[in-house]
Amino acid sequence: MSKAPRGVRLVIALAGRRNAGKSSLINALTGQETAIVSDTPGTTTDPVAKHYELLPLGPVTFYDTAGLDDEGELGELRVKATRKILYRCDVAVIVLGEEGLTDYEQKLLATVREMGIPYILVWNKADLRNATGGPVQVNGQTVDCLDVSAADGTNVTRLKELIIDSVPPEYRQERLIVGDLINEGDSVLCVVPIDLAAPKGRLILPQVQVLREILDCDAMGTVVKEREIEAALDGFSRKPALVVTDSQVVMSVAGDVPDDIPLTTFSTLFARYKGDLDCLVQGASAIDDLKDGDSVLIGEACSHHDVADDIGRVKIPRWMTRYTGRDLNFEVYSGHDFPEDLERFSLVVHCGACMLNRTGMLRRIAECSRRNIPITNYGVAISKLQGVLERVLRPFGY
Known part of the structure; x- marks a missing residue:
């Protein structure tokens, strides 16, 4: 289970304010002392990942994140890191503390809804208060809220069941590569x-x-x-x-x-397996429209050191410059970083995304589409630049 590729794991993020009991809850969910637990607010500074076998789904990764109300300059960076985890998660568990639903959770839930992320709202520490459970009002809408207790295990099994029920349909059916x-x-x-x-x-x-x-x-x-x-x-x-x-x-x-x-x-x-092949093929046609001075984003899902013939940093820029005859600017974003100012790019060329799960890749495609930025991937772009795209797409019925 620990050796399952990161790109095929379901990602489940726990988010909420400081001291809401996220770390305790992830320990209860996994049955292990995964995260450090303390009564001191802000104990979790950086996202903590725990691999787990959640049957019948299989390998998943739980993320414990920093509190949304973290303070100061460093706290803002921690909150930003939390939002990056949410950006690539498949299911979000929003954890309420003793104060219940505040503006922090309201804003978070609005963001999660906008991104189309399935979510579960839980009120932790049921053992320390009069647990009432039931629905709550969130931004004018009624949302079910589950009472849980990481300390005595109340409804932890039920929370696992809700996570499984919330999983996107694609995780319930086997996707084929070839x-x-x-x-x-x-x-x-x-x-x-x-x-x-x-x-x-x-x-x-x-x-x-x-x-x-x-x-x-x-x-x-x-x-x-x-x-x-x-x-x-x-x-x-x-x-x-x-x-x-x-x-x-x-x-x-x-x-x-x-x-x-x-x-x-x-x-x-992998363009088909991890993303949207039709969209990525359509995005490749934008190569013909590039002009002098246009910026092209090279998106890498993993971080690695430069090598002399690096495919994304060396070969694709060389081939694209030769194909277009244009003076282009190329910028590389690696790992989980993806620029917020996508509008300044005329094209995004993404790697095969073997280190992203499909949700993460589809979310990047959707974000580019939302901002009218064409996106393609390495293989599709290279085949176009080499003049063989039509043949490469033929096995898929194009």
Whole structure:
């Protein structure tokens, strides 16, 4: 469970004011001393993550966050970090303290509703007050509120059930990366160049996940580098059902793979698996409209040091500049940071999001769409820049 990829975990955030008992509640939910508990307000400074197996959902991550009423310059930074966790969570648990519902929770609930995040309102410390439970008025609307006690366990099991019931529908059904494109007994050829950014001794996560799904489908996966494609194809007794390649070599692979064999890229598969392929394909068309001086955001879901041939920081800017013939500005945002001033960008080019869950990626896509900023992803953009996008999209019915 602790080794499950971060990008496929459900994220559940506990938020509320200081001393509302969020840390105690997350300890009660996980049955472990995950977070430090103290009567001193502001004990939790940075978000604390705890991996947990919440059946029947599977691996999830609970986040304990700093209080929304934290004070001072440092407190403002902590509150900002809390809101970043909420931005990428799948379910929010809003925890009321002894004071009940205040302006802090009202504002938080308004934000959560605006973002479309499923939420549960709980009133903690039922063992220390006259617990009444039932609905409360939030911004003119009636919202159910569950009485809980982290100290004696009151309604903790019920809270878990409500979390499970609140999960977005997509988590209740299995999403496929490649399984709907192949059948049992098929052969799939995976082209995996080894570059400077590849982790030593292992493959990158999208490649591993695709290979695992091929095996789960009782199909046969063959892995080669780009120089071995012809020999691999000659070795098959019948044509492979699909060739999946790293986007960085898609143009040369497209030239080596006969046109009657379906071809796509790992990143394009993840554009569909983690995001909205139609939207990302449409976003790629904005490359043709770029002008001198336009700014392009390169979005990376993970943080890493620069390498000489980095795909997002070096290759894509070079290919895009060559394709457009324009003088463009490129800015990189890594990890969970995403700029608030999206309007100054003419295009967002996002990575495959293997380290984000689907909700986080869809929320980024939705935010770009809300502000009329076109967004695409590495694989789709590279295929367009290399002139093979139409072929790469063909396996998906385009």
